Amino acid sequence: MPATSLRQAAKTQKPFLKQPLHIFYSLLFLVFWVYTASTTPDLQNWATENILTLSVLICLAAFYNIFRFSDTSYTLILLFLLLHVYGSQYQYSENPFGYWVKATLNQDRNNYDRLVHFCFGLLLAYPAHELLLRAFKVKRIYSYLLPLELILSFGAIYELAEWLVADVFYNGSTQGMTYVGTQGDEWDAHKDIALGLAGGIIAISITFILYRLRRSGNL
Numbered sequence: 747m748p749a750t751s752l753r754q755a756a757k758t759q760k761p762f763l764k765q766p767l768h769i770f771y772s773l774l775f776l777v778f779w780v781y782t783a784s785t786t787p788d789l790q791n792w793a794t795e796n797i798l799t800l801s802v803l804i805c806l807a808a809f810y811n812i813f814r815f816s817d818t819s820y821t822l823i824l825l826f827l828l829l830h831v832y833g834s835q836y837q838y839s840e841n842p843f844g845y846w847v848k849a850t851l852n853q854d855r856n857n858y859d860r861l862v863h864f865c866f867g868l869l870l871a872y873p874a875h876e877l878l879l880r881a882f883k884v885k886r887i888y889s890y891l892l893p894l895e896l897i898l899s900f901g902a903i904y905e906l907a908e909w910l911v912a913d914v915f916y917n918g919s920t921q922g923m924t925y926v927g928t929q930g931d932e933w934d935a936h937k938d939i940a941l942g943l944a945g946g947i948i949a950i951s952i953t954f955i956l957y958r959l960r961r962s963g964n965l
Contacts (some may be wrong), residue, residue: 747854759814761895762810764955767817767820768816768928769818770796770876771821771824774824775824775827775831777826778828778831778832779796779799779831782831782832782834782835783796785832785835786835786836787836788836788837791837792834792835794911794915795830795833795834796831796834797829798830798904799827799830799834802823802827803827806823813877813880813881815873815876815877816876818872819872819873819876822869822870822872822873823869823870823873825869826862826865826866826869826870829861829862829865830862833858833859833862838856838858838859838862839855839856839858839859839929840856841856841858841859842848843858844856844857844858844859844861855929856929856932859938860941863901863938863939863941863942863945864941864942864944864945865945866900866901866942866945867897867901867942867943867944867945867946867947867948867949868942868945868946868948868949869945869949870897871893871894871897871945871946871949871953872893872945872949872950872953874892874893874897875889875890875893875950875953878892878893890950890953890954893950894943894946894947894948894950897942897943897946898939898942898943899944901938901939901942902939903941904940905935905938906948908935
């Protein structure tokens with residue numbers, strides 16, 4: 747859809763200051779973001795991890811009056827950002843919730859990073875589907891397939907970025923290895939990408955099933 751059409755569509759919707767849910771989400775995230783920054787034991791790691799967060803926030807704000815996601819998508823995006831920011835409060839491999847799960851389920855590593863990679867696909871596949879379907883007007887079949895390709899692509903790009911940060915910014919030091927968070931698993935990057943894809947497949951499958959049920963009048 748042309749940018750002018752997107753702007754015209756956005757103008758028919760309520761402005762931000764008349765969207766109480768969006769305001770609440772923004773304030774909730776801002777408070778949590780400041781809290782994690784003020785309580786993190788490693789502010790440098792927090793800042794590095796939140797480059798991604800800041801990029802997403804800038805994009806959402808810049809395009810708010812051009813393309814408006816549904817409340818469902820904004821909820822899913824918020825949940826993912828909260829998970830990521832909580833992970834950035836500590837090194838992912840040192841996350842307290844991950845340690846609690848490790849002790850409770852008798853796991854051999856802190857799997858909080860695995861959870862976030864899975865939720866990357868699970869929570870962001872639907873917003874990608876919505877963006878492709880409503881903004882880019884792709885055929886519906888592609889709006890189910892392309893989000894999975896995007897999940898795979900961005901998952902791989904993130905792993906490459908982690909490597910570059912650890913090797914260049916941290917100069918391959920022990921802190922850099924901790925930042926990458928492999929925890930001794932040589933297949934860590936592969937598993938992270940696979941979990942993101944698995945989450946995306948689940949989300950897109952649910953989206954497709956709900957669409958078919960609504961179309962058939964059974965929902």
